[in-house]
Amino acid sequence: SPKLDRKLRYQLEDPFSVISGTLPHWAVTLPKVCPFLFSLKTRKMLMKYTAFGPSFAVHWTQEHKVGSFLKRRATVQTELNAQTDPRKMQELSQELSNIEEHVVRSNYWLGTLQSTLVRLEKGEEFLRQADVAMGFLANASKLMEVQFEGETGFGVAVTQSFYVEVAQNLQDRSVNSSIPMWVEDDDSGAGQQHLLCRKGLLLKPLPPGPQRDQVVHRFRFLGRLMGQALREGFIVPLPLADEFFALLLDEPLGPGNLPKPGHGLAGELLGALNEFLEDLALNEPQGSPEERQAWRRAQAERSDFGERFLTADRPDASPQEPMSFNEYTQLVGLCFLETGLSGAELCPEGDSIAVTADNVTRFVEEAANFWFNTGVREQVNAFRAGLNDVFPFNALKAFTRTELREMFCGEDRIDWDEQALLNHIHPTGGLTEKSPSYKFLVAVLLELGQAERSRFLDFVSSCPRLPPGGIAKFHVDVFPDTSASRQAFPRSRACANQLYLPPYTSKEELQAKLVEAMHSSAGHHEQRVRDQ
Numbered sequence: 001s002p003k004l005d006r007k008l009r010y011q012l013e014d015p016f017s018v019i020s021g022t023l024p025h026w027a028v029t030l031p032k033v034c035p036f037l038f039s040l041k042t043r044k045m046l047m048k049y050t051a052f053g054p055s056f057a058v059h060w061t062q063e064h065k066v067g068s069f070l071k072r073r074a075t076v077q078t079e080l081n082a083q084t085d086p087r088k089m090q091e092l093s094q095e096l097s098n099i100e101e102h103v104v105r106s107n108y109w110l111g112t113l114q115s116t117l118v119r120l121e122k123g124e125e126f127l128r129q130a131d132v133a134m135g136f137l138a139n140a141s142k143l144m145e146v147q148f149e150g151e152t153g154f155g156v157a158v159t160q161s162f163y164v165e166v167a168q169n170l171q172d173r174s175v176n177s178s179i180p181m182w183v184e185d186d187d188s189g190a191g192q193q194h195l196l197c198r199k200g201l202l203l204k205p206l207p208p209g210p211q212r213d214q215v216v217h218r219f220r221f222l223g224r225l226m227g228q229a230l231r232e233g234f235i236v237p238l239p240l241a242d243e244f245f246a247l248l249l250d251e252p253l254g255p256g257n258l259p260k261p262g263h264g265l266a267g268e269l270l271g272a273l274n275e276f277l278e279d280l281a282l283n284e285p286q287g288s289p290e291e292r293q294a295w296r297r298a299q300a301e302r303s304d305f306g307e308r309f310l311t312a313d314r315p316d317a318s319p320q321e322p323m324s325f326n327e328y329t330q331l332v333g334l335c336f337l338e339t340g341l342s343g344a345e346l347c348p349e350g351d352s353i354a355v356t357a358d359n360v361t362r363f364v365e366e367a368a369n370f371w372f373n374t375g376v377r378e379q380v381n382a383f384r385a386g387l388n389d390v391f392p393f394n395a396l397k398a399f400t401r402t403e404l405r406e407m408f409c410g411e412d413r414i415d416w417d418e419q420a421l422l423n424h425i426h427p428t429g430g431l432t433e434k435s436p437s438y439k440f441l442v443a444v445l446l447e448l449g450q451a452e453r454s455r456f457l458d459f460v461s462s463c464p465r466l467p468p469g470g471i472a473k474f475h476v477d478v479f480p481d482t483s484a485s486r487q488a489f490p491r492s493r494a495c496a497n498q499l500y501l502p503p504y505t506s507k508e509e510l511q512a513k514l515v516e517a518m519h520s521s522a523g524h525h526e527q528r529v530r531d532q
Contacts (some may be wrong), residue, residue, distance in 0.1 A: 001037045004030075004217060009042055019050045019057045025251040031398040043398045044407070051395035052231045055141035057098030057165050059113050063233075066106050075428060075496070111379040114142045120162070121149040127169050127221075127314040129160075138389040143232055157494035160234050161462040166225060167238040171195050179214050180204045181222075181379075183259070184266040198264035205375025207344045216382045223386020231390055235326050235410040243372070245401035245408075246382045253372040255364050261310055267339040269332075270367050272309040276325065277361055279308075293358070300325040300357035322477045329355050336363055338370065340408075346370055410465030414453040420471045421445055429479035433502075440507040445512060455518040462494040 011027050012018060020410035031038050031046055037386060038046075048060040054105065065284045073096065080092040118133045120126060137144055145155065146162040169175055171194040176182055185195050204213040224373040229236050240286075243257055256278075260271030263318050280299060284292055303322040310328075323331075336350030345351055346366040355363045396404060416424075425445070427438045454464040462478050467473045477498045481488065490513060491500045504510040 005038050005042050008038060008046065012045055012049055014226070015061050019054055019062060021050070021054070023050065032394065033062050035398045035400070038398075040399075040403060047395050047398065051391045053141050055113055055392075056231060066103050069099050069103050073103070076500075115145045116140065116142045116389070117145045117147060119147050119149060122165065126165065127175070127218075130166055130225070131218075131221040134221055134228060134386075137228060138224045138386075146227060153495075155495040156305070157462040159232075161494075162223070163229050163234050163236045164458070164463055167236050168194065170222070170238060171201070175352075179218055180206065180211070181215055181218060186264050186266060186268065196264065197239070198262070199259075199420075200239045200244075202241045202243055202259070202265060202369070203247065203376040203379055204337060205344070205371045206379075207375070212378060214284075216378050219379045219382040220386045220389075223383040224389050225386075227390030228386040230408060235463060235465060235467060236408060237410050237463060238408075239412070240405060240409055242401050242405060245404045247372065247376060248404070249397070249401055251401065253368070255368040258364070258368055267343075267371075269334075269340050270364065270371075273340070273355075273360060274364050274368075276305070276309050277364060297357050303327075314350060325357060325360075336366065338367070338375075340367070342367075344370070344375070410463070410467060411470050412465075414450060414457065414466055414471075416444060416453075416471045418442065418444060418446060424471055424475050426475060426477050428477050430482075431478055431480050435480075437480065437501045437504055437510065440504060440510040441501065441514075443507050444511045447511075456514075459518045460492045460494060460499050489513050489520075491517070 008027055011023055011438075017023050028046070028050055031043050035043060045060075045064070049057050052060075066467055076092055076096045076099065078118050080089060080096060116137060118137075120129050120133070133144075144159060146159045146161075147153070148158070151158075169179065173193060173195060176184070176195060181196060181204060182203075183197070183204050184307065185197050204215070206215060227442075246253055246257075255270075255274040258270040258274055259267045260275070261263040261268045263271070277367050280296055285295060287295070301324050303324050305325040305328055306321065306323040332341060334355040336346040336353045336355065338346065340363070346363070347353070353359075384393050386507070387396070393439045399407065421442050422433065425442065427435060429432055433439075445453075445456065457466065458464040461474075475497060477496070479498060479500045481491065481500040481502045484500075486502055486504060486509065488502040490502065490510075492498060493500075501510070502513070504513065
């Protein structure tokens with residue numbers, strides 16, 4: 001409803017009502033009950049102004065009102081530091097003074113939030129240290145700044161790189177093997193350090209026991225971490241599946257949500273069996289129970305089971321040999337286990353109960369109950385409790401599962417076209433849209449694949465994903481690197497989303513140097529000039 005949306009935005013423009021927590025009752029309840037009445041932008045604004053406490057309400061109100069001036073101040077200061085022309089220095093100094101005066105005189109400016117500096121060491125103890133830090137900061141109304149041992153950089157970019165580092169650690173195969181938070185992938189990424197699931201990371205269902213207790217504790221940590229990131233405007237680039245956020249919102253999941261062939265997850269056979277059952281239900285003839293059971297048994301003998309159900313959504317799969325349902329289940333030894341082949345028992349002595357045409361419906365139902373209910377309930381509750389340690393979980397009920405995924409984890413695909421790059425990659429410091437090096441950069445970025453685009457984002461912003469909202473919410477300022485030669489490499493100041501380009505004379509030259517710089521800078525988020 002455009003009228004209601006405008007009315008709510010008008011209410012949020014009153015800083016005294018926002019900061020004192022005296023917004024009308026309808027303004028804080030209706031978006032949770034009927035979120036479809038309000039735009040995503042307005043619902044996000046409401047959450048920032050009301051969910052994180054008075055200090056962060058002030059912080060986000062200031063960011064909304066004078067944030068653009070603060071960003072411009074950082075850009076002007078950088079240009080001023082690099083200038084040698086006295087006349088240009090005078091102009092930039094005057095602009096910087098005008099910006100400072102505007103910010104200070106603003107009715108919305110009260111000052112910056114206090115920050116807590118957290119020093120961490122990358123390595124085997126990193127996740128434990130991060131866990132301790134999140135427990136300490138969860139209830140604090142302060143910003144977090146991170147500094148890594150052995151590195152001198154700190155600021156927004158390093159803090160974002162902290163969240164990236166945590167996400168990468170939690171996807172590490174060896175880490176997941178010892179504390180299994182996620183369903184294993186299908187080994188198509190053999191030799192890869194991190195889990196590679198095409199549809200995203202899915203919660204690993206676990207039976208009660210010491211191992212699940214460790215996993216539950218880690219999900220409490222993850223909830224605190226992602227809550228802290230959301231509160232401060234960062235993202236945690238963990239490729240979580242939509243089903244994770246459906247569970248978080250208590251949305252019902254069933255057999256139709258089980259992994260299917262092509263999802264890149266262990267347990268894809270479960271989804272194939274569910275599709276087999278759906279096909280039976282769709283085509284089952286009328287008749288007595290005995291006649292329907294005989295028809296089902298006949299379907300289980302059809303030799304095209306593998307071709308019809310085991311290759312679905314997998315265009316690169318090799319052709320299946322003719323095989324019936326009965327032949328396949330006997331060949332692989334399908335029984336009442338977590339994936340049908342391995343894992344926890346779905347019922348007492350499940351490893352000795354063979355799956356047949358007569359009990360396959362019961363098997364799929366029990367598998368779905370374990371995967372999306374009994375086996376993950378404690379993990380979801382722990383994650384929700386972790387969020388509650390930072391802000392009230394109810395604030396998230398104004399969003400859908402897809403919206404939450406983008407808010408917490410960022411955009412999946414990195415899509416941009418020429419016009420989007422021209423709008424959000426800004427030439428400055430003497431560069432213009434007609435400058436050759438700027439044109440070369442835009443042409444190179446258009447040709448990058450998804451993996452290289454991710455590396456570029458990490459190079460200039462310390463995060464390999466676009467923020468929620470995609471390229472429209474992203475910006476980079478491009479400066480000429482006047483002190484560098486053509487043999488030098490591009491460099492970045494990720495804390496300010498700034499890229500410095502040496503005076504290259506061709507697109508190919510820029511492309512070669514940029515790609516090498518992106519690959520060589522992995523894990524480093526400070527402004528550095530490589531030794532030539």
